[in-house]
Amino acid sequence: MAVRKVYGTLNSPATLKVLACLFEHDLDFELVPVNLDAGEHKKKPFVSMNPFGQVPVYEDGGIKQFESRAIIRSMSFENGKKGEELIFWDARKxxxxxxxxDVEAHQFEPAALKLINEMVIKPKNGLAPDQGAVAEAEAELGNVLDVYEARLVKSKHLGSERYTIADMLHLPNLQSLMGTTAKKLIESRPHVKAWCSQILARPAWGKVLEMKRKAQAS
Amino acid sequence: MAVRKVYGTLNSPATLKVLACLFEHDLDFELVPVNLDAGEHKKKPFVSMNPFGQVPVYEDGGIKQFESRAIIRSMSFENGKKGEELIFWDARKxxxxxxxxDVEAHQFEPAALKLINEMVIKPKNGLAPDQGAVAEAEAELGNVLDVYEARLVKSKHLGSERYTIADMLHLPNLQSLMGTTAKKLIESRPHVKAWCSQILARPAWGKVLEMKRKAQAS
Known part of the structure; x- marks a missing residue:
């Protein structure tokens, strides 16, 4: 019986981040679908869980959280087991x-979402990408990935040698970008490319993709 | 001898948040001024500390951090003393x-900064506020503060009954807003008004304002 519930959708990067974290920690959960096209996230009862009307909401033992990165930090501290944790107990590390x-939140994701909006969301809705906006977003994301390349020369992962939630938070948007021509921004930077391949191959992320495949097939 | 250094400026809300946190924890530090008007934050040596070229950078015992909320979370976990901490050791709390x-980061600050840009920054640079942009930002911030009002009816502070870093992160932008006609957005909501008065009266925040006064007088 899953006591943990994720109210969200498999089309939302923030929801997918939370699911990846649940799989990483081998936690049982139930995904309760929220129909964004029908505007369910802007109506009751959803807005009584998240008054800002955004997915996901995470419910665990009576506590409801709705900011995905806060959910992920808290979950990782509560459930991390020695040797398998995605955080460090040492404050300095x-x-x-x-x-x-926070770099993912304030640098990577804003640039990535601009590109994904032009290259994935608009075409899905029958709209043509704005080529000026694409060029601008590519330049912006390129600058962020230049910083990542320099960082990954010195460290195998962003936050440390080992995989942590700092890397995990990038998965949904990296996956989307790799399905577009923007993948050149990743593949032209050797350390970013290697990091990206490696983290996309995490078994927990594979389980998220499997959920998506099953949902699309049904 | 201050081992901790904050590279930043007293005009930067993110820098002020970090200073408030240092004062809350009674930690010695040195503020190393970065001249934004001269573009020092976009040049070496600053960009070797923060490749994204933004203030502040926080240095403590060889570790450099540049995302203000990450600095504040880490500092509070490392230095919180039983009974005086701005966080909870209990994972659920x-x-x-x-x-x-994260609500401050993704909901409050974006709306607050739009208003502060129009009503504080532009006039300081001899530009008139765009009244359409002001109206839009007021509506946006009003929606956020409606959520805060409902929250603060149930809880004395945002994250719990007691003051935590979730409240503290709001100080610089609340202080700026209270110096503009946008203070009506705060004062028309009784629980937001009471919360705002109370957190702006924190002695640690008073020390930050005192630093600003001294710098302006010298």
Missing amino acids: QAVVANWI | QAVVANWI
Whole structure:
């Protein structure tokens, strides 16, 4: 019986990040679908869980959280087991991970979402990408990935040598970008390319993709 | 001898948040001024500390961090003392605080900065505010503060009954807004008004304002 519930959708990067974290920690959960096309996230009862009307909401033992990165940080601290954790218990080591968690939020994702909007979302809705916006977003994401390349020359993962939630938070948007011509931005940077291949191959991420495949097939 | 250094400026909300956190924890530090007007944050040596070229950078014992909220979370976990901490050691209680930390980042600050840009920054640079943009930003911030009002009816502070870093992160932008006509957005919501008055009166925040006064006088 899953006590944990994720209210969200498999089309939402923030929802997918939370699912990846649940699989990483081998936690049982139930995904409760929220129909964004029908605007369910802007109506009751959803807005009584997240008054900002955004997915996902995560419910665990009566506590509801709706900011995906907060959910992921909390889940990882609560469920990390010695030797398998995606965070560090050492404050100084975790400080570096924390920094790269917030880089994903404030540098990587804004640039990535602009590109994904032009190259994935618009075409899905029958609209042509705005080529000026694409060029601008590519330049912006390129600058972020230049910083990542320099970082990954010195460290196998963003926050430390080992995989942490700072890397994990990148998965949904990296996966989307790799399905577009923007993958050249990743593949032209050797350390970013190697990091990207490696983290996309995490078994927990494979389980998220498998959920998506099953949902699309049904 | 201050081992901790903050590279930043007293005009930067992110820098002020970090200073408030240092004062809350009674930690010695040195503020190393970065001249944004001269573009020092976009040049060496600054960009070797933060390749994204933004203030502040926080240096403590060889570890450099540049995302302000990451600095604050880490500092509070490393230095919180039983009974005086701005976080919770209990994972479930901290999960709620974590949620409101990220609400400040993704809901409150974006709306607040739009208004502050129009009503504080533009006039300082001799430009007139765009009244359409002001109206739009006021509506956006009003929606966020409606959520805060409902939250603060149930809880004295955002993340819990007591003051935590989730509240502290709001200080610089609340202080700026209270110096503009946008203070009506705060004062028209009784629980937001009471919360705002109370957190702006924190002695640690008073020390930050005192630093600003001294710098302006010298």
